[in-house]
Amino acid sequence: MESAIHLCELRRELLNSPGNILVQGGPGSGKTTIALLKAAHEIASGSLERGQRILFLSFARATIARVAEQASKNISVHDLSLLEINTYHGFAWNLLRSHGYLLRKERGIKLLSPPDAAARMAFINKDNRLAEMERLFKEEGLLHFDLFAENALALLTQSQSLLRIVCSVYPFIIVDEFQDTDESEWKLIQVLGKVSRIMSLADPEQRIYEFRGASPNRIADLKRCFMPCEFDFRFDNYRSDGTDITKYGNDLLNQTNKTRTYRNVKIKHYSVTHNTVPHLSLKYEVLNNIVQLRRSNLKEWSLGILVPSNQLMMQVSGYLNKHTVKLPSINHEVAFDAEAACLAAILIASLLEGCENTNQIVSVLICRLYTYICGHRGSKQLTADDVKLANILQGFKTSTKVTGSIQKQLYDDIYSIAENRIAFNFSGDPANDWESMRKLLADSDVKIIKQIAQDATYLRFLHKGSSLRSHLNEQWRKNDNYVGAENHVRAALIQEQFSLGIKPPLGVHVMTIHKSKGKEFTRVIVYEGIFGGRVLTGEGDSQRKQSLLALRVAVTRAQEQVTILTPQKSPCPFL
Numbered sequence: 001m002e003s004a005i006h007l008c009e010l011r012r013e014l015l016n017s018p019g020n021i022l023v024q025g026g027p028g029s030g031k032t033t034i035a036l037l038k039a040a041h042e043i044a045s046g047s048l049e050r051g052q053r054i055l056f057l058s059f060a061r062a063t064i065a066r067v068a069e070q071a072s073k074n075i076s077v078h079d080l081s082l083l084e085i086n087t088y089h090g091f092a093w094n095l096l097r098s099h100g101y102l103l104r105k106e107r108g109i110k111l112l113s114p115p116d117a118a119a120r121m122a123f124i125n126k127d128n129r130l131a132e133m134e135r136l137f138k139e140e141g142l143l144h145f146d147l148f149a150e151n152a153l154a155l156l157t158q159s160q161s162l163l164r165i166v167c168s169v170y171p172f173i174i175v176d177e178f179q180d181t182d183e184s185e186w187k188l189i190q191v192l193g194k195v196s197r198i199m200s201l202a203d204p205e206q207r208i209y210e211f212r213g214a215s216p217n218r219i220a221d222l223k224r225c226f227m228p229c230e231f232d233f234r235f236d237n238y239r240s241d242g243t244d245i246t247k248y249g250n251d252l253l254n255q256t257n258k259t260r261t262y263r264n265v266k267i268k269h270y271s272v273t274h275n276t277v278p279h280l281s282l283k284y285e286v287l288n289n290i291v292q293l294r295r296s297n298l299k300e301w302s303l304g305i306l307v308p309s310n311q312l313m314m315q316v317s318g319y320l321n322k323h324t325v326k327l328p329s330i331n332h333e334v335a336f337d338a339e340a341a342c343l344a345a346i347l348i349a350s351l352l353e354g355c356e357n358t359n360q361i362v363s364v365l366i367c368r369l370y371t372y373i374c375g376h377r378g379s380k381q382l383t384a385d386d387v388k389l390a391n392i393l394q395g396f397k398t399s400t401k402v403t404g405s406i407q408k409q410l411y412d413d414i415y416s417i418a419e420n421r422i423a424f425n426f427s428g429d430p431a432n433d434w435e436s437m438r439k440l441l442a443d444s445d446v447k448i449i450k451q452i453a454q455d456a457t458y459l460r461f462l463h464k465g466s467s468l469r470s471h472l473n474e475q476w477r478k479n480d481n482y483v484g485a486e487n488h489v490r491a492a493l494i495q496e497q498f499s500l501g502i503k504p505p506l507g508v509h510v511m512t513i514h515k516s517k518g519k520e521f522t523r524v525i526v527y528e529g530i531f532g533g534r535v536l537t538g539e540g541d542s543q544r545k546q547s548l549l550a551l552r553v554a555v556t557r558a559q560e561q562v563t564i565l566t567p568q569k570s571p572c573p574f575l
Contacts, residue, residue: 005030005238007037010231015041020200020228022219025245027556028239028520031201032067034075035174036083038199042172043079052169056085058176063518066504067176084170088185089145090498092152096143099155099162104141113144113343113494119375122382122390136154138509156191167195175519178202178222182213186221193226200228205253208514208550239520240264240559250555253548253572264561267575269568270528279319283327286320286508289523289563290330304521305510306554310337312533317510335511340376345370346454349489351421351437352482353470361418366396369414372452389448413446426482430472432484433482466518468492513554524558526551531565535574548574 005011013040014021025031039054056071058064068085075083086094093111100109112120117133124132133144143151147470156163175181175189178200189198200222207214215221222228228253237246251257270281286305293301307313317552327538347368355361368392373386382390392407412545417440424440426433472487475481483520505519513526513535528534536547551574555562566572 005033005236010233011037014038014229014231017051017229020193020226022195022222022226022228023201023231023233024198024203024219024230025201025233026203026205027234027249028241028246028559029203029233029236029238030238031203031233032070032176033074033200033238034233035176035201036067036071039071039083039172039174040075040079042077043082045221046170048082052081052171053084054172054174055091055170056083056174056176057088057091058085058518059088059180060518061087061410062505063176066519068502080567087498088181089148090340092148092188095152095155095166095247096148099159100143100151102155102159102162103151107141109137109141109143111494111497112136112144113342113497114378115339115346115375115491115493117144117375118339118378119343119371121379122374126381129202149182149188153184153188153191156188163191163195167192170196172197172199174199174201176201177206178450179204179207179218180209180214181218182209183215184213186215188217190225198228200226202318203234205250205549206517206553208517208546208553210546243560245558245562246556248562249552252552252555255548255574258575259379265555266561266563268563268565269571270565271568277319278530279316282316282319282525283330285525285563285565286330287327289525290508293522298522300504300506301522303508304505304516304519304524304557305332305508306345306513306516306524306526306557307510307533308513308528308537308550309533310406310512310530312527313510313512315529315533316527320508320510330508331511332508335509335515337378338459339378340372340455341459343368343372343375344452344488345459345489347452348434348437348441348456349419351440352434353485353532354421354482358415358418358422361421362415363397365414366393369393369449369452373448376451376455410446411528413444413449415503417441417444417449428476428480430469430476430482466492513550516557517553520557520559522559523555524554524562526554526564527563528566528572530570 011034014023014034021038023031023034035056039056042048042054056067058067063085064085071080071083071085075263096109103109120130120136121129133147136144137147137151155165170192173192173196175198179202181189192198202219204216204219207216210216223230241245243264245264248257248265249263251260268281268285272278272280282305286303289303293303305316307316314336317332317334320330320332338471347365350364350368355364370390373390373393374382389410392410395407396402396411400477402408420440421437424436426436438453438456441449441456444450444453468488472482472485475484505521509521535551536544555564564572564575566575
């Protein structure tokens with residue numbers, strides 16, 4: 001967590017600034033802290049009328065959780081009630097959920113969850129996906145996350161009364177990570193800024209989302225549109241004060257880092273021979289860091305293992321979980337893409353719910369397995385094996401005739417699972433019964449079905465006290481069954497999409513570099529693989545620039561120390 005910032009003359013001027021504000025600063029420069037102090041100052045000044053609040057918007061839920069924790073340290077309990085901290089998606093969904101009927105009259109809007117969206121878009125050409133999203137909304141009322149900002153903008157543009165109401169509630173809006181806003185989000189901010197004052201927090205050197213619409217011209221556009229009072233804190237560092245971590249991150253961008261040494265920044269080259277496991281050097285490094293952190297005087301610590309790709313992330317997580325004679329398993333959290341786990345959970349819930357006979361369960365399993373295969377890769381393209389399996393399952397839906405060894409094995413396995421489900425005696429404990437259904441899949445001889453069981457292990461939403469567990473408990477108590485389990489799971493997954501109750505990371509966390517944006521850790525290990533998962537993945541100036549920006553983001557997540565592990569035979573060209 002950033003230490004308390006010094007309220008210099010420039011920061012005091014910011015607190016008293018009456019109009020639109022632009023704050024530029026690097027990682028750990030205190031942008032969030034000064035924004036929260038500005039919010040507290042606005043509240044203390046008595047400028048808010050009854051029913052009004054200050055709105056703080058950011059992208060990631062993890063960032064929002066960190067901001068909320070920091071707010072509790074900078075703002076009194078009473079004043080916290082006048083500060084609303086939310087994600088862009090959460091804010092837009094609140095608008096659409098309450099006023100979406102203005103866009104679709106009386107037909108209503110339903111949320112198209114990311115896993116369901118991935119499954120529906122599986123066979124849609126990349127160039128046609130936006131058109132398909134718009135068709136789903138227009139014809140079926142299913143709203144894709146990528147259309148939230150666009151439709152919230154349409155609401156506020158079409159109804160000036162609603163715009164006045166929203167801006168009356170939020171006369172002062174703080175926009176975090178402004179440099180990452182896409183075109184629709186920027187237009188939404190423009191509309192809100194016609195009535196409300198806007199405070200934008202930005203770091204142009206953390207713009208790593210150009211692939212989703214972030215523009216290098218966004219800050220210049222802001223200046224032209226709002227003519228904000230500008231404050232530049234890009235040379236301040238409160239996150240990793242006393243180290244050269246931020247300096248190293250900045251030097252990466254102009255490549256002046258290669259001939260210098262930096263405090264608390266380690267570059268290590270590892271080698272892999274035919275006798276060693278690919279990620280052995282990483283595991284040793286992680287264990288050494290854990291030992292050092294446990295011996296430190298810190299009551300709480302975190303270690304972020306940041307990698308360039310999802311595939312490498314899952315490989316690393318799997319290896320850290322392995323226990324050998326020489327090396328123990330390492331308990332850790334994984335910031336996985338949720339589509340596969342969510343679709344796996346829906347399939348398990350359908351088993352938990354069950355049907356009247358084996359054939360009905362077989363039909364449901366075929367449908368859920370088809371959806372899983374179509375959506376488990378998220379927005380990524382299906383493999384040839386995925387398409388083959390999907391076509392086989394489609395054939396099962398339309399014909400009872402099964403031909404070919406692969407088809408027969410798959411169908412026989414599905415039928416066996418259905419039979420075991422019919423014969424199963426539930427305990428009445430949702431968590432135990434859920435695990436039993438997952439084990440039915442794990443015991444399968446079919447690779448894709450075993451994968452579903454594995455994917456489901458990454459979801460931990462049946463914990464004690466959860467609403468899902470309460471619903472399932474209540475259903476069992478009343479009816480001795482889990483009818484409705486699938487709907488309850490879907491509702492829990494949607495609720496999870498907007499949940500802001502995320503605790504700051506403690507212990508060991510494995511994630512991609514892009515997922516680490518907005519987070520901070522006591523120590524960071526940046527790791528790139530030798531056979532894949534490289535920091536620089538393409539050619540050309542644009543790709544090189546984006547890769548450098550991403551590496552800088554990864555490095556500057558650290559508070560105390562960062563270690564970069566790169567292959568000795570083919571080291572990262574930026575180091």
